[in-house]
Amino acid sequence: MAATIVPLCKFVHEAQRERGLAMLCSGPGGDTYADAYRRQNGIVDAAWRAVTVVADLSDDHIEQVSGLMPELARRRAGVLKGKAETGDLIAFYSRSLIEPALEAAAVAATLDPLNDPSRVSAFVNLLKWKERVGQVRAVGAAPGEDGPAVCDRANRLKPIVAELKAYERTFLALCGPAQRQHYDSMVGRAPEARRVNAIEGAIVGGDSAEELKKASPEAWFDLISTKMDMLQQVVLYFADNLAVAADGPNCRVVPRLPAEIQARLGVICDSPLFAGLSEQALGEILSQGRIVSHPRGAVIFLHGEPVERFYLVLQGWVKLLKGNAEGEESVFEVLTTGDGFPDTVIFKDAIYPVTAQAVEAVELLSLPASVVRERVKNDQEFALNMLAAAANRSKALISQFEQLTLKKVTERVGRFLLKQFIAAGDSRTTLELPLEKSVIASYLGMKPETFSRTLQALREEGIDINRNVVTLPDTFALCTYCDVDLATTCFRKSCPECPFHNET
Structure with a gap:
């Protein structure tokens, strides 16, 4: 061979x-x-x-x-x-x-x-x-x-x-x-x-x-x-030179990975959770994992279940939610490629604080919770990555709470759309919404009909929404809904037109 x-x-x-x-x-x-x-x-x-x-x-x-x-x-x-x-x-x-x-x-x-x-x-x-x-x-x-x-x-x-x-x-x-x-x-x-x-x-x-x-x-x-x-x-x-020992007699070698993980190593290593880890550390963690796929609507885990696995999104979208007996649900967070969950995996005997459900067909890296906990105890680099991820998520949730409690519905929707355009990373003026409107509405703390009315109001500002496609009259059309947190991630932050260009 x-x-x-x-x-x-x-x-x-x-x-x-x-x-x-x-x-x-x-x-x-x-x-x-x-x-x-x-x-x-x-x-x-x-x-x-x-x-x-x-x-x-x-x-x-x-x-x-x-x-x-x-x-x-x-x-x-x-x-x-x-x-x-x-x-x-x-x-x-x-x-x-x-x-x-x-x-x-x-x-x-x-x-x-x-x-x-x-x-x-x-x-x-x-x-x-x-x-x-x-x-x-x-x-x-x-x-x-x-x-x-x-x-x-x-x-x-x-x-x-x-x-x-x-x-x-x-x-x-x-x-x-x-x-x-x-x-x-x-x-x-x-x-x-x-x-x-x-x-x-x-x-x-x-x-x-x-x-x-x-x-x-x-x-x-x-x-x-x-x-x-x-x-x-x-x-x-x-x-x-594949069979040559890796650069010296005392070097550390990555344990053999399952082929399915090997094939997705680029996406996995691009996640902040695995940034800066040694070859040895990567191999020891990932060799315990497996790739799992879930169809749209599938429940990945339920609120209240013991935390047995940690997941990294490789492809698709996952929503974290809580529901009631009447079938109503509140979406706390939506996750996509590179996001890991749940943060509570680091605690022994923890339970899942929310329910996780696939918004669309998703592919996940699944790791045993015990492996992640042990790694956090013994690997400072990985522990710092986990803490950084938890801190960033906490910051995002605080920002989300601020949006829900202090911002008007038009401001929430405008900021959400602006965030999607910034995440696209270029000067495009057309974008397809990544999620169903009902999911976005729940995430933004409003009824679907309120979300639809808000989109209609944005049309009066020249922003066209045709089904799930948003078209802007120019690349700065949503900048009035920006804030300092978003501005720091925007590639246009150095432009004079940016209202925060002197603050970032």
Whole structure:
């Protein structure tokens, strides 16, 4: 199985390049790139044949890619005839071709008993990071980027860049000193990589329009390809050194993690609860966990039950509530990706102070309460993270109490909407409400009909609400509902128009 890792990584790299070239072929003057695309087709086919020579052909991921080769040939023909739809083409390359090959490489690395688990963790996150960089190359090289389409392209790039940044941070956190030194020598200090990093930062910050306008599809492809080639050298270095002891005889090794947790390590490590923890600490905590999924409306735990598990939201929304015999409920808090609950897990014999229910389909990391309590007692870094999370939640609840008792309903709704736009992190003027209106109304301490009337009143201020989509006349339309707490988190706080710019 170990013999397949390098061939799979080489295949993925060539398939990622073919995906980018397919975008260039699909744009104006695509005939210019037809020969390069055909040559890349041959390189990809040869790379896959090299995989099949050493791979277990009954492996599900290998079998999936092999079964897609006729479909790949059909898609290639469509690209050369100018009949390919770029969004569908990117999805095919990414999800159907590249993703299963990446998964096969990750599984092969994970299941090899000779491999160092800490290096495997870093390697898997590196693969995912590099794939997101490849997606940025493909989306940026896709046709149609003049006028309003520049903003559309920035919006399509932003979630990809956010993901790649999470995987990048996790990879660098998991690297030992020797690994980090090798990465820095290959990528970290390269001016091309730094320029790409600056563009990625601008995309996340919502300031990328000018950079995107300046970069033609060809220039974009070449620039990102330079970084992709650098990352490939790091990938091959890691693939060749997975079994090497991690940077010295006395180093600490992350215990082997369940594959389902390994696959979500980027999201987990991006949570403040796990920030700054050593590889050893991460492994010892997460090896005791499991991933659980709940459908919309499912009760995760009930008020009054003994605290037996601690949860971290990986995807979706969870509401914390109390209800009465008449079926009425009061929502105390709504949680999303990166939020952990309940804080009472640190106390022995504690009970759940509220009921937790899935607002939509959710995915959670579930940890035994006893593991969390023991870790808090013996790990100062983790204990400080837990205390910081509890302090931030207390601060948020105080702010929520202030809103409910001192603010008018219009002010509460306006502040809630502003908070969602700030959390989006860019200068967008359109946003879909993340929760059902009834949940938002309960959270804001009002009846659903009061919430609806308040939305209608906001329309008189030029704020359009069509079903669950909120559209602002400009990015500062809700700033009258801001306060100091929100302003400190807003990317516009340095603008002269911000009423708090001298206080933050």
